[in-house]
Amino acid sequence: MSAPLRRFPDGVPDGLLDRPVREVLRELGTTTWLRVPGTGEQPARAVATLLHGDESTGLEAVLQVLRRRPRFPFDLHVVLGNVEAALHGSGFAHRYLDGQEDGNRVWNGSSPSASSPQRRAADAVLAELVATPLAGLIDLHNTTGANPFHALVTRDDDASLELATRFSTTLLRWEFGAGTLLEAVADHAPAAAVECGLPGRQASTAFAIDGLRRFLGPRPGAFPAPEHDLLGAMRRVRIRPDVRFRFGGVPDGEVDLALVPDGDGANLREVPAGHVIGHVRVGAPQPLVVTAADGTDVTDRIVAVQPDGAVVTQEPATPVMVVRTVEAARKDCLCYLASRSTG
């Protein structure tokens, strides 16, 4: 069975870049890998985006950069992930579709269970990416809540930090072992994921284009990384599957947990112990599950339910990627809590 991947090893098809974004996606139809041939003086670089179908900023930035028909001193690999989800309905409305897997949790390499279309496409993309030396890979994302621009690395070596700081000097160390693209290429090339704020905003696209141009500039490793913040010790906060919840309001007959509606306002700002995440009815059990990167359940140490039903943090923490929608909270998680102490 052939993998559900469209391949363009010889460059962008004629006329494709002249079309509007949605028509480009319609023409491609599925996960796409293409190579923009360069002069070959330097090892290739790679940019991936749209691993989540509701994150349009990276795609817009890549298309804008490629529309200039640049000729780089290296081949540029371009990976467009969940094109199907991006096309569905009104467009850019779903992280992934019902029946699909999360497009950034399928990069674990071939395995006997690697039968889903996403996994086969990911395997085929990975085979292309590791076939030649790679000087660096960037994976462009949006967040579903408001977040200051930042980047994630899985390793804190000089090359990864330098690459990430071409986009932002606010960095997070990702240690979850979640089957992300970043983890899959870590042994092959320095890599960073970039969180370009909310989709559909001019400032997000401008940020992505700026960083992309710097990424496509001097050879990775040519300069040391500038001064930066590196947050770590991330813990993942999920809502228990049996808990009904909404953003805003109070617990009532419809929901067990009412989350603070503007929780994303605290993203990347350290909050003290006692920071309110939401409310449950008096006497109700803890509605959250908090896990450390190694999978350890740390719920009781990190969050508590107060006598009045407020669900609060138990120690100072820096929230990251707090979401604003029920779908986002269900399909991924409510947020992460990081610590500045490792910077």
Ligand SMILES: [Zn+2]
């Ligand atoms: Zn994403």
